[in-house]
Amino acid sequence: MSNFIVSPAPHVHSSDSVRRNMLNVIIALLPAYVVSLIAFGWGVLIVTAISVCSCVLFEYLITRYVLRQQPTIGDLSALLTGLLLAFNLPSNLPWWQVVIGAFVAIVIAKLSFGGLGQNIFNPALVGRVFLLIAFPVQMTTWPLPKGFATSYLDATTGATPLATMKNAIKAGDASLLDQLPELWDMTLGMIGGSFGEVSALLLLVGGIYLLCTKTITWHIPVSILLTVFGVSGLMYVCGMPGAAAPWYHLVAGGLMLGAFFMATDYVTSPMTGWGQVIYGIGIGLIVMVIRTWGAYPEGVSFAILIMNACTPLLNMYIRPKRFGEVKK
Amino acid sequence: MNTFSIGGVHPQDNKQYSAHKKIVEVPLPQKAIVPLSQHIGAPAKPIVAKGDKVLVGQLIAEAGGFVSANIHSPVSGTVTKVDTTLDAWGMRVPAIFIDVEGDDWISEADRTPAVNRICKLEPQQIIEKVKNAGIVGLGGACFPTHVKLMPPPGKKAEVLIVNGVECEPYLTCDHQLMLEHGEEIVVGIQILMKALGIARAVIGIEKNKPDAIENMRKLAAHTLGVSVQPLDLKYPQGGEKQLIDACIGRQVPSGALPIEVGAVVDNVATIYAVYQAVQKNIPLVSRVVTVTGKEVARPGNYLVRFGTPVADIIDFAGGVPENTGKIVGGGPMMGRAMSRLDMPANKRVSGLLLIPESEARRTDPANCIRCAKCVGACPMGLEPYLLSKLASLSRWDEMEKHNVMDCIDCGCCQFTCPSYRPLLDYIRMGKAEVGGLIRARAAKK
Numbered sequence: 001m002s003n004f005i006v007s008p009a010p011h012v013h014s015s016d017s018v019r020r021n022m023l024n025v026i027i028a029l030l031p032a033y034v035v036s037l038i039a040f041g042w043g044v045l046i047v048t049a050i051s052v053c054s055c056v057l058f059e060y061l062i063t064r065y066v067l068r069q070q071p072t073i074g075d076l077s078a079l080l081t082g083l084l085l086a087f088n089l090p091s092n093l094p095w096w097q098v099v100i101g102a103f104v105a106i107v108i109a110k111l112s113f114g115g116l117g118q119n120i121f122n123p124a125l126v127g128r129v130f131l132l133i134a135f136p137v138q139m140t141t142w143p144l145p146k147g148f149a150t151s152y153l154d155a156t157t158g159a160t161p162l163a164t165m166k167n168a169i170k171a172g173d174a175s176l177l178d179q180l181p182e183l184w185d186m187t188l189g190m191i192g193g194s195f196g197e198v199s200a201l202l203l204l205v206g207g208i209y210l211l212c213t214k215t216i217t218w219h220i221p222v223s224i225l226l227t228v229f230g231v232s233g234l235m236y237v238c239g240m241p242g243a244a245a246p247w248y249h250l251v252a253g254g255l256m257l258g259a260f261f262m263a264t265d266y267v268t269s270p271m272t273g274w275g276q277v278i279y280g281i282g283i284g285l286i287v288m289v290i291r292t293w294g295a296y297p298e299g300v301s302f303a304i305l306i307m308n309a310c311t312p313l314l315n316m317y318i319r320p321k322r323f324g325e326v327k328k
Numbered sequence: 329m330n331t332f333s334i335g336g337v338h339p340q341d342n343k344q345y346s347a348h349k350k351i352v353e354v355p356l357p358q359k360a361i362v363p364l365s366q367h368i369g370a371p372a373k374p375i376v377a378k379g380d381k382v383l384v385g386q387l388i389a390e391a392g393g394f395v396s397a398n399i400h401s402p403v404s405g406t407v408t409k410v411d412t413t414l415d416a417w418g419m420r421v422p423a424i425f426i427d428v429e430g431d432d433w434i435s436e437a438d439r440t441p442a443v444n445r446i447c448k449l450e451p452q453q454i455i456e457k458v459k460n461a462g463i464v465g466l467g468g469a470c471f472p473t474h475v476k477l478m479p480p481p482g483k484k485a486e487v488l489i490v491n492g493v494e495c496e497p498y499l500t501c502d503h504q505l506m507l508e509h510g511e512e513i514v515v516g517i518q519i520l521m522k523a524l525g526i527a528r529a530v531i532g533i534e535k536n537k538p539d540a541i542e543n544m545r546k547l548a549a550h551t552l553g554v555s556v557q558p559l560d561l562k563y564p565q566g567g568e569k570q571l572i573d574a575c576i577g578r579q580v581p582s583g584a585l586p587i588e589v590g591a592v593v594d595n596v597a598t599i600y601a602v603y604q605a606v607q608k609n610i611p612l613v614s615r616v617v618t619v620t621g622k623e624v625a626r627p628g629n630y631l632v633r634f635g636t637p638v639a640d641i642i643d644f645a646g647g648v649p650e651n652t653g654k655i656v657g658g659g660p661m662m663g664r665a666m667s668r669l670d671m672p673a674n675k676r677v678s679g680l681l682l683i684p685e686s687e688a689r690r691t692d693p694a695n696c697i698r699c700a701k702c703v704g705a706c707p708m709g710l711e712p713y714l715l716s717k718l719a720s721l722s723r724w725d726e727m728e729k730h731n732v733m734d735c736i737d738c739g740c741c742q743f744t745c746p747s748y749r750p751l752l753d754y755i756r757m758g759k760a761e762v763g764g765l766i767r768a769r770a771a772k773k
Contacts, residue, residue: 005654005688006418006667008753010739011681012339012497012660013690016746018697075694117695117747217704266699271711273704322709322731323334323569324579 018116022076024215025261028206029083032257035189035199036091039145043091043152044195048083050095054102055082062111069115077116081105084124087196087257088301089131092143092152097135101127121308122268125301132301142192160192162253162297165244169292172241180244186251193253200251207260216264219276224259225250227284235292243292255287258300268308275311275318282307332570333579335707336562337740339497339661341536346500346620348539349628351508354644356428360403360635361413362388365421366675367464368471369395374424380407385434385611388424391459397472398462402613402633405429416638416657416671417664423672426635436609443511444607447519454523454606461605462612467491467566467595468658470676473602476594477523479587486590488520488529489575490599492544493559493566495534496659499679501616502596504629506533506540510547513596516603517554524592529554530575531596534561563661564738568593570707582734597678617641617673621682623649632673639669642680653688656681661739691748702741702751708734712741716754724765727758733766735759 036044059078063071073079085105089098105127113119132139144158161180168176181191189199197203210216233246249255254262263269263283270276283303290299365371372389382388382401389399405428413423433439449457459474479485490513494502506513517529531548533541533556541558548554557575564570569580571593578589586593594602597615604610613633620627625646632641638657642648648655648669656663657677702712710731718727732755741751 004652004665004667006665007654007690008665008750008756009656009658009663009737010661010743010752011654011656011663011665011683012687012743013748014337014339014744016701016744017748018694018746021697021699021746072694077697115695117697266697269698269700271698271700271703271713320703320706320709320711321334322582322734323573323707324581324584324734325709326582 018075018077021215021266022080024210024213025080026076026083028209028215029087029196029261031202031205032189032196032199035202036195038147039189039198040091040143040195041146041148043143046095046152047089047091047093047098047195048086050098051086051089051102052079052082054099055079055085055106058103058106059111062107063115067111067115072116075116078106081110081123084261085127087261088124088128088194088254090139090142090193091195092141092157093131093138097131097138100134101131104130117267119267120311121305122262122265125262125305129301129305144192145190145198158192160253160297161186161248162291165248165252166291166297168242168244169240170242174242176242177244180248183247183251186248197254197257200256203256203260207256210260210264216260217273217276219273220264220269220280221259223277223280224263224284224287225255227281228255228287231285231288249288249291253298254300258283258304262300263304263307268311270311270314270318272315272318272320275314278318279307279311279314282310330558330574331560331562332565332573332707334709335705335740336564336570337705337743338561339563339743341561342497343500343503343536345498345622345624345627346618346629347503348507349500349504351504351616351629351631353631354633354636354641356403356431356633357636357640358428359408360405360426360428360633361637361672362399362402362424362426362635363413363415363421363672363674364389364399364423365415366399366470366634367397368469369393369397371422372396372399374410374422376407376410376424378407378409381405382407382426383432383434385437385613391472395472395475397464398460398611400462400611400613401426402635403428404432414668414671416666416674416677418667418671438608439610443515445515447515447522447606449606451523451525454519457606458523458602460611461601463598463601463605464612464675465595466597466601466615466675466678468662468676468678473594473598476592477520483587484590485524485526485587485592486528487576488517488524488526489572489591489593490517490529490531491566491571491593491595492531492533492537492540493571494537495563495566496661496663496679498620498681499618499659500620501618501629501678503537503540505600505616506537506596507543509600510543512603513599514544514547514551514554515607516599518551519602519606520592520594520599521553527553531556532559532565532571532575533557534559534565536561564707564736564740567707567736567738569736582731612675615675615678617677618679619645620679621649621652621684623651623684624682625649634674635672637670637672638666638677638680641673642669642682649682649684651685652682653685654683656683661743662737690750693749694747696747696749699746701744701746705740705744707738707740708736710735712751712755715758716749716751719754719758724758724761728762728765732758732762
C-alpha cells in the first residue's frame with residue numbers, strides 16, 4: 001500500500017491548455033473566413049493552404065533539426081500564426097511570397113527569439129509587414145470581391161475604402177468620400193482588402209465568441225475600438241476637411257481583425273488590465289495618426305507592432321491592484 | 329457583489345460524493361499515536377510518561393509557548409512510549425503512543441446530546457477554557473484559537489466572521505456540521521462574541537449549500553447581531569482575507585492580521601469545538617473528516633479521534649480503491665499528498681481525498697505564453713508568472729519587492745495555467761527564501 005504519487009498542491013487543474021486557447025481563436029476566425037471565401041473565391045483557399053502549411057512545416061523543421069527540441073506543433077500555435085498571416089494577405093498574392101512571409105513570421109519573428117512565448121513582436125504581423133515592404137506592389141493590389149468567378153492570380157483589382165478615405169483627407173475634399181461602398185457592404189465584407197479583414201461584422205462575432213469563452217478579456221479590443229471611434233468621431237464632428245464618419249473607420253481596413261485577433265496575441269500584449277487598456281489606446285491613436293497623416297492608407301499592423309515594443313515597459317510600470325495595498 | 333473583489337477561480341466542486349452523508353463515528357484504533365505538533369507554533373510538551381493510564385480528554389501535553397496548544401488524549405488506555413513519529417504530512421514530530429483500552433472519559437465531560445445554551449462565564453474565563461481545551465483553527469491553518477481571542481493592545485475586534493464557506497472542492501465536513509450541529513454552532517458564536525466583547529457576527533456560506541444557509545438562517549433568526557451572508561461561488565473564498573472582503577468589504581492591509589480591520593475569523597468546526605469545550609467540558613480530541621474520491625466505496629463525513637491511523641479511516645470508508653494514484657490530506661487545492669497511510673490523523677486533516685491514478689499526475693509544463701491568466705486569477709493581486717520566473721533565477725530581493733510574502737498558497741495561478749507551469753512550486757520556494765532573509769534582517773537589528 002505504498003507507491004502513491006506525492007506532489008505539492010494544487011492537485012487539480014482547470015484543464016485549460018494552450019491548444020484549447022489556440023483552437024478557440026481558430027474557431028472564432030471561421031465565420032469571417034466563410035465571407036472571405038464568398039468574396040474572393042479560390043485565392044483564399046490557396047493562400048491559406050500555403051501559409052498554414054509553410055508555417056507548420058518551418059516550425060517543425062527548425063525545432064526538430066536546428067534547435068533539436070521536441071517539436072511543438074501540437075499546440076496549434078504555428079497553425080494559428082499561418083492562418084492569421086493568411087488573413088492579412090491579399091488573396092491574389094503569388095505563392096512564393098506567401099512562403100517568404102511564413103518564413104519570416106515563424107523562423108525570424110518567433111523561433112529566433114526562443115519559440116512560443118518568447119517573441120517580442122506578433123509573428124504574423126512581422127511576416128505581413130516584411131512582405132508589405134519587400135513586395136509593396138503585390139501587397140497593395142487588392143482583388144475585387146467577385147467570388148469564385150475570379151481565378152487565383154489574374155483578378156481585376158481596385159482601390160480599398162481606406163485608400164478612398166486617404167485620398168479624401170489628403171485632398172481635404174469630402175465629396176471624394178461618395179466613392180465609398182455602402183456602409184452595409186463594408187460591414188459585411190463585400191469590399192477589397194486583405195482577404196481576412198473585410199468582414200467587420202463576422203470578425204466581431206468571432207471576437208464576441210473569444211470574450212464569451214474567456215480566451216481574451218475585453219480590455220484590448222474595447223480600448224482600441226473606442227479610441228479609434230472617439231478620435232475619428234472628434235475629427236468628423238470638428239469638421240476636419242475630408243474626414244470620414246467614425247463608423248467607416250470602425251469597419252474599414254484591418255481594425256476589427258487587429259483589435260480582436262492580432263493585438264490580443266497573448267505573448268506580445270501586456271499582462272495587466274490597465275496595461276492592456278493603455279496598450280489598446282496606444283494602438284488606436286497610432287492607427288488614426290497613420291490613417292490621417294501617414295504615407296500608408298492603413299496602419300493597424302504598424303500600430304500593433306509599435307505597441308508590442310512598448311509591452312515590456314508597460315509590464316514594468318503598470319502593476320495589478322494588490323489586495324490590501326499599503327501606500328508607502 | 330457577494331464575493332471577494334480580486335481574482336479567484338471556479339474549480340468543479342465535486343461535493344456530490346459525500347454531501348449530505350450523516351456524520352458517522354470511526355471505531356477507535358487499537359493503538360493511537362498522538363503527535364504533539366498539530367498546530368502552528370511550538371510543539372506541546374508531554375506531561376505523561378510510559379506506563380501512565382490516561383482517560384479520554386485528559387491533558388497529556390502542555391502548550392509549549394504563547395502560540396502553541398494543549399494536547400489531550402483522544403483515547404483511554406496506557407501510554408506505551410513517548411517518542412517521535414511521522415505525522416500526516418510526513419514530518420517527524422514528537423508523539424505519545426497509547427494502547428487503547430475501552431473508551432473512558434474524564435469525569436467532567438458532558439457527553440449528552442442536549443444543547444446547553446446558557447453561558448454565564450466571564451470573557452476571560454471563556455478564553456481560558458478555549459486555551460485549556462487545545463482548540464486551534466480547524467479550517468486548515470491550525471492557528472491556536474485563544475490567541476485570536478486576545479487582540480494585541482490598541483486593537484479592537486468589531487465583528488466575528490464565521491467561516492462556513494468550505495470553498496475547497498470535494499470537502500463537505502463543515503457543510504454537514506452546519507446541518508447537524510447548527511444549533512451548537514450558534515451557541516458557540518454567542519460565546520465567542522461574548523469573549524471578544526462584540527455585538528456583530530456574520531456567517532459566510534457559499535450558495536452551493538442552500539440547505540446550510542437555510543438552516544443557519546433559521547437558527548440565528550432570534551440571535552441578536554448574528555446574520556448569514558450567502559456568497560457567490562469562487563475559490564479561495566474561505567481564505568481569511570478573502571472572506572473578510574466578501575462579508576464586510578474590508579481589505580486587510582498587506583502584511584497585517586484581520587484584527588487590523590476589526591475582524592476575527594473562525595471556522596464553523598472551530599466554533600463547534602469552542603461550544604464543546606466551554607459548554608460541555610469536552611476538549612478537542614476529534615473532528616469531522618470528509619473521506620471522498622470518485623472511486624471511494626463509502627464516501628462520507630466521519631468523526632475521527634486524533635491519533636487514528638489514516639489507513640483505519642480509509643478502511644472504514646471502504647478501503648483504498650485499486651486504481652488510486654494519490655491520497656491527499658485536505659482538499660485538492662491546498663491539501664498535501666501523503667506518501668503512506670500508517671500515519672495518524674491530526675487536527676489539520678479535514679479531508680482524505682483519494683485521487684484515481686488517471687488524474688494523479690501533473691501534465692508536463694510547456695513554455696509560458698504570457699496569457700496573463702495567472703495575474704487575473706491571483707486573489708492577492710500578485711503576478712505569479714513574474715514571481716515564478718524570479719524564483720527560478722534566485723532573485724529573492726526582487727521577489728520581496730513584488731510582494732511575494734502576500735501569497736496565500738491558494739494555488740489559483742497553477743490551477744489556471746494553460747501551460748501547466750508549476751508556478752506555485754516556484755513561488756513557495758521564493759517565499760521560504762524571502763522569509764529567511766526577512767528573519768535574518770530582523771535578527772541583525
